[in-house]
Amino acid sequence: MRSMSAEADLVKPARQAAPEPGVSFDLTPSDEQRMMVDAVRDFAARQVRPAAAEADHSCRTPPPLLAAAGALGLSATGIPTAHGGPLDERATVTSALIAEALAEGDMGIAVACLAPGGVATALGLWGDAEQQATHLPALAAEMPPAAAIAIMEPRALFDPFALRTQARRTAGGDILLDGVKSLVPRGAECGLLLVAAAVDGGPSLLLVEPNAGTSVVPAPGMGVRSAATASITFEQVRLPQRALLGESDPQVYAELVARSRLAWSALAVGTGAAVLAYVSEYVNQRTAFGEPISNRQSVAFMVADMATEIESIRLATLRACSLAESGRPFTREAALAHALTVAQATAIGSDGVQLLGGHGYTREHPVERWFRDLRAAGIFIGALAL
Numbered sequence: 014m015r016s017m018s019a020e021a022d023l024v025k026p027a028r029q030a031a032p033e034p035g036v037s038f039d040l041t042p043s044d045e046q047r048m049m050v051d052a053v054r055d056f057a058a059r060q061v062r063p064a065a066a067e068a069d070h071s072c073r074t075p076p077p078l079l080a081a082a083g084a085l086g087l088s089a090t091g092i093p094t095a096h097g098g099p100l101d102e103r104a105t106v107t108s109a110l111i112a113e114a115l116a117e118g119d120m121g122i123a124v125a126c127l128a129p130g131g132v133a134t135a136l137g138l139w140g141d142a143e144q145q146a147t148h149l150p151a152l153a154a155e156m157p158p159a160a161a162i163a164i165m166e167p168r169a170l171f172d173p174f175a176l177r178t179q180a181r182r183t184a185g186g187d188i189l190l191d192g193v194k195s196l197v198p199r200g201a202e203c204g205l206l207l208v209a210a211a212v213d214g215g216p217s218l219l220l221v222e223p224n225a226g227t228s229v230v231p232a233p234g235m236g237v238r239s240a241a242t243a244s245i246t247f248e249q250v251r252l253p254q255r256a257l258l259g260e261s262d263p264q265v266y267a268e269l270v271a272r273s274r275l276a277w278s279a280l281a282v283g284t285g286a287a288v289l290a291y292v293s294e295y296v297n298q299r300t301a302f303g304e305p306i307s308n309r310q311s312v313a314f315m316v317a318d319m320a321t322e323i324e325s326i327r328l329a330t331l332r333a334c335s336l337a338e339s340g341r342p343f344t345r346e347a348a349l350a351h352a353l354t355v356a357q358a359t360a361i362g363s364d365g366v367q368l369l370g371g372h373g374y375t376r377e378h379p380v381e382r383w384f385r386d387l388r389a390a391g392i393f394i395g396a397l398a399l
Contacts, residue, residue, distance in 0.1 A: 024142050025142055026140055026141050026142045026144075026145050027093035027094075027095035027096055027137070027142075027145060028093060028137070028138070029091070029093050029098070029100060029101060029102055029103045029104075029137060030101060030102050030103070031102070031103055031338065031339050031340035032102045032103065032338065032339060040106070040328075040331045040332075040335060042110065046106070046107050046110055049107065049110070049111065050110045050111065050113075050114045052085060053085065053087065053111050053114040053115050054114040054117060056081065056082070056085060056115070056118070057114060057115050057116075057117050057118030057119075058117075058118065060078060060081060060118075061078065061115065061118025061119050061122050061123075062117075062118045062119065064078060064119075064122070065118065065119035065121075065122060065239065065379065065382070066376070066379065066382070068119065068121065068122055068238075068239035069119075069121060069238045069239050069382055070238075071239075072231070072233040072238045072239065072241055073239065073241050074121070074122050074125040074126070074199075074239050074240070074241065078122060078126070079125065079126060079156070080155075080156055082115075082126035082127075083126075083154070083155045083156045083157055084155050084156075086099055086155075087111055087115065087126055087127060087130065088126070088127060088128075088129045088130030088133055088152065088157050089130065089133065089152070089153050089157075090104045090107055090108045090111065090130065090134075091103075091104070091108065091130060091133050091134030091135075091137045091138070091399075092133050092134075092136075092137050092149050092152060092153045093137055093145075093149075096137075096145055096146070096149035096150055096153055097149065097150055097153030097154070098133075098137070098149075098153055103337075103338045103339075103340075104338065105272075105275075105334040105335075105337045105338040105399050106331060106334045106335055106338055108130070108134070108276075108279075108334075108399040109275060109276075109279040109330060109331060109334045109399055110279075111127075112127060112276055112279040112280050112283065112399070113279045113280070113282045113283035113286070113327070114283060115127065115283065116279070116280040116281075116282070116283025116284045116287075117283045117284070117286055117287045118287075119239060119382075119386075120236070120237055120280050120281075120283070120284045120383075120386035120387075120389070120390070121236070121237035121238055121239030121240045121386060122239050122240075123280055123283070124198050124237050124240040124280070124396060124397060125198055125199055125239060125240045125241065127276070127397050128159070128160060128161040128162070128198045128199060128240070128396055128397045129152055129157040129158065129159065129160040129161070130152075130157075130397065131160075131161070131162045131207075131272075131273070131276065131396070131397035131398040131399075132148075132152065132160040132161065132162060132205060132206075132207045133148075133149060133152040133153070133157075133160075134272070134398055134399065135162070135207055135218070135258060135269060135398065136148055136149055136152070136258070137149070138265075138268075139218075139258050139259035139262075139265050140258060141255075143255060144220060144255070144258065148205060148220070152205075158203075158204040158205065159199040159202040159203045159204055159205075160203055160204060160205040160206065160207075161197050161198050161199060161200065161203055161206060161207070161395075161396055161397070162206075162207045162209075162269070162273065162395045162396055162397060162398055163194035163197045163200075163206050163207065163208045163209065163245060163395060163396075164194070164209040164270070164273070164394050164395025164396075165194060165195050165196050165197075165393065165394055165395050165396075166178060166192070166193060166194060166195060167193055167195040167244065171394070173209065173216070173270050173394050173395070174216055174267075174270075176192075176209055176210055176211045176216050177192060177193075177211075178190070178191070178192025178193070178194065178208065178209065178210040178211065178247070179191050179192060179210060179211050180210040180211065180212045180217065180219060180252075182212075182213070183251075186253075186254050187251050187252060187253060187254065188212070188219065188251070188252040188253070188254065188256060188257070189249050189250065189251055189252075190208065190210060190219065190221065190226075190247045190249075190250040190251075190252055191247055191248060191249060191250075192210060192246075192247050193244060193245070193246045193247070194206075194208065194209075194244070194245045194247075195232060195242075195244045196232065196234060196242045196244075196393060196395075196396065197242060197243050197244070197245050197396065198237075198240040198241065198242055198396050198397070199240065199241050199243075200229050200231075200232075200241070200242060200243025200244070200245050201229050201231060201241065201243050202241075203223065203245075204222065204223070205220065205221070205222055206220075206221045206222075206223070206245070207219070207220060207221075207258065208220075208221045208247070209266065209395065212257070212261050213261065215261070215263050215266075216263065216266045217257060217258075217259075217261040217263075217266060218257070218258040218259060218265065218266055218269065219252060219256045219257055219258065220256045220258055221247070221250065221252065221256065223245075224250065226247060226248050226249050226250035226251070227245060227246070227247055227248075227250060228245070228246045228248070229243050229244070229245050229246075230243060230244045230245075230246075231243050232244040234389065235385050235388065235389065236382075236385035236386040236387070236388050236389035237386055237389045237393075238385075240396075267344060268344065269398055270394060270395075271333075271337075271343065271344040271347035271348070272337065272347070272398035272399050273393075273394055273395050273396070273397065273398040274347050274348065274350065274351035274354075274394065275330055275333055275334055275337070275347050275350060275351075275398075275399045276396075276397045276398050276399045277351070277354060277390045277391075277393055277394075278326055278329070278330040278350045278351055278353070278354040278390070279330050279334075279399065280390055281326060281354045281358040281361075281387055281390035281391070282323060282326050282327045282330060284358075284362075284383050284386050284387055284390070285319070285322070285323040285326070285358065285361045285362075285387065286323060287379075287383060288319070288361055288362060288365040288380060288383050288384075288387075289316070289319050289320055289323060289361075289365075291365070291378075291379065291380060292316060292319070292364075292365050292368045292369065292380065293307075293316060295368065295369055296312050296316065296368055312368065315364050315367070315368060316368070318364070319361050319364055319365070322353075322357040322360065322361055323357075323361060325353055325357070326350065326353045326354055326357060326358070329346070329349055329350035329353050330350040332346055332350075333346035333347040333349070333350050334399060337399070351391075354390055354391050355391035356391075358387040358388070358390045358391050359384075359387055359388050359391060361387060362380070362383055362384030362385070362386070362387035362388065363384060365380040365383060365384060366380050366381060366384050
């Protein structure tokens, strides 16, 4: 006969524990983190980078790449072990390092691969026992289904805390969802969406499985084209009360937005590092007037500024991730990291194009694609989270 304590455990959601706080602020990767990052960086160099140009052109990440990313477990770091995840403790810093390493191959492919992990992380942090049991096992599988966080809406000066997507409670207790979400990665194939909507006057999150009230239109943008972004319209989509995540707590929504900003900052660091490595080699090999152009102070200073800006975003991002991982307040630090990303990411991409001269404007070199992707990193809110 099952004991009372065992019965109680069945209705408790699984949570990853916060690690013990260290005695000092140290972001040196552990041996396990280093091994994971090395594996991801090798995958990015060997498989992602060679496929990036075609994926950008076709606005689609090849399924074999998605399968390979799933086999590496890139989207499972936020899933408790009780539901098939790899870790007992939160791993926000590890997730940031993975996003950074994967984006060195291509930011759009990284978004396509990591978007399901954002939904999984949210469920691991705030999902109830039923929500976790329903969705997390599939997201922890080697080939997780397409899933994404849908926050952005198609209007200028979008504010994630002033949502036009509405979720209205009915007399029977259900929820009717109406609105439009834009730039949703792999939107045409998503089996699960975490949708931001105004509920009872405040922003909330709802788990939505596409149904008859949902229409999807492919909507590739200027950057991250290989993420296959789409616009999704919800018209009187009826959801049960249990679709609400985190009991409509506004703090849950605010933290998800902060975690999304950290994800995009980490992606910007990885793509920025790719730009820096590429242009450093180029300016050392390109000669003018009998010497490498890197000997010119104007060129050398521009490269040095790029390195400084990338490192500033990286340290600010990891600092915020470290606080989030330990369960301490981090939204301020996430906002600072995102502000640096907005201010510097586009400049890093633009300088990369500038340093290649006329070559930088052509598709013969990847810097024009990285410039477009870095512009997206300062604009996107949602899609994925750490």
